[in-house]
Amino acid sequence: MDVKTPPLDIAKLRQDFPVLHQKVAGKPLAYFDNAASAQKPQAVIDTLSHYYETTHSNVHRGVHQLSQKATDAFEEARKIVQQELNAAHPHEIIWTKGTTDSINLVASSLGQNQIKSGDEIIISALEHHSNIVPWQMLCQRTGATLRVIPISDEGEIDLQAYRELLSSRTKMVAVNHYSNALGLINPVEAIIEEAHKHGAWVLLDGAQSLPHRPVDVRALDADFYAFSGHKVFGPTGIGVLYGKESLLNELPPYQGGGEMIAEVSFEKTTYGELPHKFEAGTPHIAGAIGLGAAFQYLQQQDRPALARHEEELLAYATDALRRHFPRLKIYGDVPHKASVISFLLEDIHPYDAGAILDKLGVAIRTGHHCNQPLMQRFGISGTMRASFAFYNTTEEIDQFITALQRAEKMLS
Amino acid sequence: MESIAEKQADIVEEFAFLEDWMDKYEHLIELGKELPLIDEQYKKEDNLIKGCQSQVWLHAENDGEHVHYTADSDAILTKGIIALLIRVLDGHKPSEITQADMDFIDQIGLKEHLSPTRANGLVNMVKQMKYYALALQASESKTTSS
Known part of the structure; x- marks a missing residue:
């Protein structure tokens, strides 16, 4: 008999992370700067x-x-x-x-x-x-x-x-x-x-x-x-x-x-x-x-389930970015990677987009990510980086995509 | 010409109508686009104020009495704030510039863009604008006293 593992209850999991439940500039926070620092569960x-x-x-x-x-x-x-x-x-x-x-x-x-x-x-x-x-x-x-x-x-x-x-x-x-x-x-x-x-x-x-x-x-x-x-x-x-x-x-x-x-x-x-x-x-x-x-x-936690959820977030976000932004370039565009997307939109400065996203509740990182030689290798000064943790949701990614569309429109 | 304080008050009033963040940023983007282009010869390493997020080029000169600034940035929001800073300080005497209190940036809610953590070159740009005036003031007083 097949024993199905229960699906991950993200809403319940998110309750463990008090910092996530706040508004930034009047918008719900979507925290996608996990590669810089992750949030803390109540237990910690x-x-x-x-x-x-x-x-x-x-x-x-x-x-x-x-x-x-x-x-x-x-x-x-x-x-x-x-x-x-x-x-x-x-x-x-x-x-x-x-x-x-x-x-x-x-x-x-x-x-x-x-x-x-x-x-x-x-x-x-x-x-x-x-x-x-x-x-x-x-x-x-x-x-x-x-x-x-x-x-x-x-x-x-x-x-x-x-x-x-x-x-x-x-x-x-x-x-x-x-x-x-x-x-x-x-x-x-x-x-x-x-x-x-x-x-x-x-x-x-x-x-x-x-x-x-x-x-x-x-x-x-x-x-x-x-x-x-x-x-x-x-x-x-x-x-x-x-x-x-x-x-x-x-x-x-x-x-x-x-x-x-x-x-x-x-x-x-x-x-x-x-x-x-x-x-x-x-x-x-x-x-x-x-x-x-x-x-x-x-x-x-069910760690394989957390990992699968992160893979889903990465796939969902990558697909949405590709569909909505023809001027998108992803750096490190390989099939198997961690739930991190480093990207640029042609003719848009990461600082500008990042500052606008911030006012729409979305926290991403912009700049060289302490990797200046790598940025020089790509001939760029920096990227925008969205990095997901297991407590992130597809709804937050939707919010991010909408915010990025708004930023693109304002900056074009 | 208006004083530095009057110009700042004008800007605060101008931004008072822009309640939503997106309206403020739209306005900054417009100001950034309207900023007169810096003469390419001044976009050199010596005039570059490096930030880890965005970069600023600043050139200053004087006509014997007043200081004139031109500047540029690779980011448009940074450029919008540059336009405000230039509007406030450009064309003033060195003594007025060195004493200027630039609190309008805080009053229009854009203080975070001048925070050192933003690393966008703007904090150092304000310092640089004042240093230039200070240097000019020092050389003037030297000339007068000799």
Whole structure:
């Protein structure tokens, strides 16, 4: 007998996200800027206030009860993230401020003992500035060379060119899993496999993938995986660096201070064990616990159904845009991608359209999306980007299309 | 000629009739379209005020007494606001420009376009317009005192 899964009750799901139920300029809000930051379910908001109301104290080494409670909750959150990513150990989960901080941690620590003049770091032409600049700084410090994998006119990574860039000089390959500007899903399995053949490590920028699909770092065999809490429905200011235990042990600490030490004297300091070695100072305790709550919220949902709904939103919006706007060009126009549409309307400046959409209740992002080299590759200064989360609806897309028609008319 | 304050009051009155946001934006688009074209020679890197959303080119010159501005932008709404800024400050003495309080933008509800988060070059354009007047004022006082 066929057991049909019940259809997703979006209206009920939306009740979990209080921020969505407001008006902007007198119009219902249609929030399509999820790739920049996702909204928070009530469960996350409640967890944050509950923590501050009942549990807050500094973590680790406190002898009193509150410190123990806070430490337990904090370490429990680490285990939730470990399970979410299918990491082998909780201490492979390092709390950071976000993706940018995670990448800077790896680049900075690598620079201290692993990278020397003549070594090469490979990134792709699709990267967010946060996965370009830390590596450029590392190269400047060490004399290593930054190599860039070219992309096709649709933004796809050129795997053949990548293979040619790889050599015994390659020490690190850092690419995004899903592209923030275009929504493309990159062939990271192949990228990792090829890099490992050459003994290079791979860091994946996962900021845009986890909001859409669960990630299994062991199945991917990723050496490092970086992401931000606020894009996966968790708090701002908290992020994660996953690293394989053996590699994290090889890296020297990033920042010095409290929490990260074993013993300190003025002559010599010995560093703490993982994960504390990389967590100097009082961490963002509430943020970590809130991020744990965000993943628990996701784990309680029918995640394949959420993914299917996002695919439907993407297909619905892409089709509507194509039908209503003959002057439309979609960047990263490939069949399989995340629910992100980056586009331009001929002769219309994204800033103008974005400002008009805002007054019609529709929140999209305009500009270069922190991907200036990618925009240069396409010969444009920016795009309009609508990015959908599972709580968005086709009705909101209708509102967006109507608003965009209005903007097009005003600006033509 | 009207004072800077009078010109601002005129604009506030002009926008008072435009209650709906779309009417305000339609009006800005019209103003943007009517903005006299900047001489192509001034659309150079030196005159470019970069924003991450839209860009502004500003050229200023003086006739010995008054400052004259021409400007352009790649975005039409930005251009509409440029037209307002030029209408208010163009043709005034440097001392009047440096002291001008540009609160009309707030009063007509377009403050967000001059917010730094918009990154459209307009905040720096206002600064640049004033800097130019300030520089002129400084060189004038130097000439008078020598």
